[in-house]
Amino acid sequence: xxxxxxxxxxxxxxxxxxxxxxxxxxxxxxxxxxxxxxxxxxxxxxxxxxxxxxxxxxxxxxxxxxxxxxxxxxxxxxxxxxxxxxxxxxxxxxxxxxxxxxxxxxxxxxxxxxxxxxxxxxxxxxxxxxxxxxxxxxxxxxxxxxxxxxxxxxxxxxxxxxxxxxxxxxxxxxxxxxxxxxxxxxxxxxxxxxxxxxxxxxxxxxxxxxxxxxxxxxxxxxxxxxxxxxxxxxxxxxxxxxxxxxxxxxxxxxxxxxxxxxxxxxxxxxxxxxxxxxxxxxxxxxxxxxxxxxxxxxxxxxxxxxxxxxxxxxxxxxxxxxxxxxxxxxxxxxxxxxxxxxxxxxxxxxxxxxxxxxxxxxxxxxxxxxxxxxxxxxxxxxxxxxxxxxxxxxxxxxxxxxxxxxxxxxxxxxxxxxxxxxxxxxxxxxxxxxxxxxxxxxxxxxxxx
Ligand SMILES: Nc1nc2c(ncn2[C@@H]2O[C@H](COP(=O)(O)OP(=O)(O)O)[C@@H](O)[C@H]2O)c(=O)[nH]1
Ligand SMILES: [Mg+2]
Numbered sequence: 001x002x003x004x005x006x007x008x009x010x011x012x013x014x015x016x017x018x019x020x021x022x023x024x025x026x027x028x029x030x031x032x033x034x035x036x037x038x039x040x041x042x043x044x045x046x047x048x049x050x051x052x053x054x055x056x057x058x059x060x061x062x063x064x065x066x067x068x069x070x071x072x073x074x075x076x077x078x079x080x081x082x083x084x085x086x087x088x089x090x091x092x093x094x095x096x097x098x099x100x101x102x103x104x105x106x107x108x109x110x111x112x113x114x115x116x117x118x119x120x121x122x123x124x125x126x127x128x129x130x131x132x133x134x135x136x137x138x139x140x141x142x143x144x145x146x147x148x149x150x151x152x153x154x155x156x157x158x159x160x161x162x163x164x165x166x167x168x169x170x171x172x173x174x175x176x177x178x179x180x181x182x183x184x185x186x187x188x189x190x191x192x193x194x195x196x197x198x199x200x201x202x203x204x205x206x207x208x209x210x211x212x213x214x215x216x217x218x219x220x221x222x223x224x225x226x227x228x229x230x231x232x233x234x235x236x237x238x239x240x241x242x243x244x245x246x247x248x249x250x251x252x253x254x255x256x257x258x259x260x261x262x263x264x265x266x267x268x269x270x271x272x273x274x275x276x277x278x279x280x281x282x283x284x285x286x287x288x289x290x291x292x293x294x295x296x297x298x299x300x301x302x303x304x305x306x307x308x309x310x311x312x313x314x315x316x317x318x319x320x321x322x323x324x325x326x327x328x329x330x331x332x333x334x335x336x337x338x339x340x341x342x343x344x345x346x347x348x349x350x351x352x353x354x355x356x357x358x359x360x361x362x363x364x365x366x367x368x369x370x371x372x373x374x375x376x377x378x379x380x381x382x383x384x385x386x387x388x389x390x391x392x393x394x395x396x397x398x399x400x401x402x403x404x405x406x407x408x409x410x411x412x413x414x415x416x417x418x419x420x421x422x423x424x425x426x427x428x429x430x431x432x433x434x435x436x437x438x439x440x441x442x443x444x445x446x447x448x449x
Contacts, residue, residue, distance in 0.1 A: 002256045006296035008037035009078070016071035022059060030074060031056050042226030042257030047085070047264045055081050079291050085260055086287035091244065091269040094215045095123070095130070099179055101187045101212050104246075105205055105236055106220035108193035110229075111248035111274055113144060115220050116190040117151035118274060118282035123186060124157065130185040135160045135175035137168040137208065140192040148190055155279050168192065172208045189214070197232060202239045209240045216243045218271065223247045226257035230265050237266045247285065248274035256294050330384040333416045334376045337369060374402035375412050 012033045019026050031052045038048040055077050094100065102119065104112045120132050134152055136159055138144035145161050152159040160175040172189060179187045191208065194201045209217060219242045221229035236242055245262050247254075250273050263270050270285040378401035382388050390398075390413055399406040 002041065002254065002294050002296075005037055005041035005256045005294060008040065009034065009294070010296055012037065013071050013075050016074055019071065022073060024060070027056070027059055027074065031059075034078060038256075038260065041260075042255045044227055044230055044257070044261035044265060047261040050264070051081060051085060051260075054084075075295065079288075079295055082260065082291035082294055083287045085264050086285075086290055087263055087269050088287050090284050090286050091271050092284075093119075093123070093271065094243070095127070095186065097215060099176070099184060099187060100216070101176065101179075101189060101214035102216040102218065103189040103191065103209060103212060103214040103240075104218050104220055105191050105240060105242070106193055107197075107222070107232060108141070108195050110193060110220045110222040111246075112193060112220045113138065113147050113151070113190050114277065114279075115218075115246055115248060115272075115274055115282070116148065116188050117155055117157070117279050119272070120152075120157045120186075120188055121155045121279045122272075122282055124155070131183065132157050132186045132188065133160055133175070133179050133182075133184045134158070134188045134190065135172060135179075136190055137171050137175070138190055138192040139166055139168050139171065140194075144190070144192070151279060168204060169207050169211060173211055176212055187212075197235050202235075205236075205240050217241060218243065219245045219266075219268075221245050221247050221258055221262060222249050223254035223258045223273075224249045224252055226255040227261065229258040230261045233262050233266050237268065242266065242268050244269045244271040246270075246272040246274065251275045251281070259290055259294070328420050329386065330376050330379060330416060333419065334373060336419070337372060371402070371404050371408050372412055372415075375399075375404060375409055378402040 012030050015033075016022075016026060016030055034055065035048050035052045038051060039045065043051070058077050058081070059074065093102065104116055104119075106112050116134055120134055123130060123132060134148060134157055136145040136148045138148075145159075145163075149159045149161065160171075160178055162171045162174060165171050168191065175187060175189070178184075189208070189212065191205060192201065217240050219233045219236050221233055223229065233242070233245055245266065245268060247259055247262070247270060250259075259270070270287070272282055273285045273290075275281045275283065375398055376384065378398045380388070383390060383394065383398075388394065390409075395406050395409045395413075399409045402409075
């Protein structure tokens with residue numbers, strides 16, 4: 001995610017690394033570079049300008065702390081400001097009231113229908129006593145109703161439809177009446193989008209909104225479209241007064257532009273982020289964690305959240321101990337990697353671990369994991385414990401034994417060594433996550449030089 005911007009910002013930071021003090025001069029160069037990097041990432045022009053203005057003001061006004069380097073101090077400022085632009089704190093949904101109605105809007109293909117089901121599942125998990133109904137009010141695309149019905153079936157949430165009806169307002173009205181009559185707590189309304197903004201769509205939405213008086217009007221924004229998403233959000237806000245945004249497609253070639261600009265431009269919070277096609281691929285938008293990811297510092301918060309769900313506490317503690325000591329073996333590596341696999345897709349997880357985002361060549365797809373397993377299982381017990389150096393001859397034997405190329409073995413060994421090294425130099429993850437702030441991470445010596 002955001003690789004281009006991350007790389008550029010990191011090079012700005014490393015250019016400050018050698019400096020003894022944060023001077024007006026060396027900083028103004030860094031600030032200029034940050035601004036260019038933001039513009040390049042499709043951040044709104046005005047937002048980028050405002051951003052660097054605030055960073056500069058704070059930098060000039062801030063005392064130079066003895067315990068951190070100017071480079072670190074600058075990273076901290078940029079991080080804080082990034083988080084501030086995205087809202088700083090997590091925002092929740094307004095689910096108060098007898099029947100709370102949530103309407104989703106946005107362009108076609110932005111992920112509205114999928115997000116509708118994701119949200120239903122999210123609420124269901126958090127507030128299992130609430131009864132949820134989804135309404136299929138996209139009558140433009142022929143398959144839209146069926147799409148929502150399928151998603152609803154998969155997560156066991158009913159979908160209100162009116163076969164044959166072509167007026168979305170009628171469907172919305174009837175859905176609301178049904179929800180009230182049948183005692184539902186939440187009504188999620190999927191609406192139609194167009195490829196571009198058009199008057200007809202807006203008028204239709206305005207009518208539906210007026211009729212339903214929803215508690216939440218959420219704009220669904222495809223994060224890969226950068227500033228376009230922001231302009232569209234502003235337009236929807238003008239017409240139907242959105243209460244927040246949801247970014248989607250953050251698992252793909254997302255650009256940071258939408259994430260950084262959308263709240264500043266609409267003045268409405270970012271509430272969720274979609275990170276995949278599955279109904280479980282939704283998380284509460286966390287500005288600090290997004291700032292971590294943009295800066296390539298890893299996403300400790302999300303990692304630990306996810307890890308808590310699937311990690312075996314004891315086993316992980318043992319492993320962590322081993323990781324810190326030299327006794328970390330190839331078997332442990334395999335165990336560690338299979339745990340990481342349990343937590344979700346490899347790549348998205350790896351990118352969340354501080355430092356790991358730079359391990360771009362560590363390809364850990366499912367297929368790659370299969371190879372890794374075969375290779376390690378083809379090693380002798382003493383090889384797995386690193387008692388025998390893996391000579392070229394041994395590597396060849398292992399490659400033949402596991403049916404892979406010797407390059408695969410070399411890559412696995414390299415990966416093992418890097419992970420071992422990385423974990424040895426990493427501060428305790430749990431306590432780190434508790435503190436959450438980058439500030440604390442840096443005081444603990446993170447990122448390592
Ligand atoms: N990779 C990825 N795909 C998504 C995400 N959200 C939705 N999609 C996919 O994007 C396509 C369009 O989504 P859809 O919900 O139909 O968009 P709508 O036209 O706004 O209702 C579908 O193929 C979805 O599976 C996401 O967060 N990540
Ligand atoms: Mg749709």
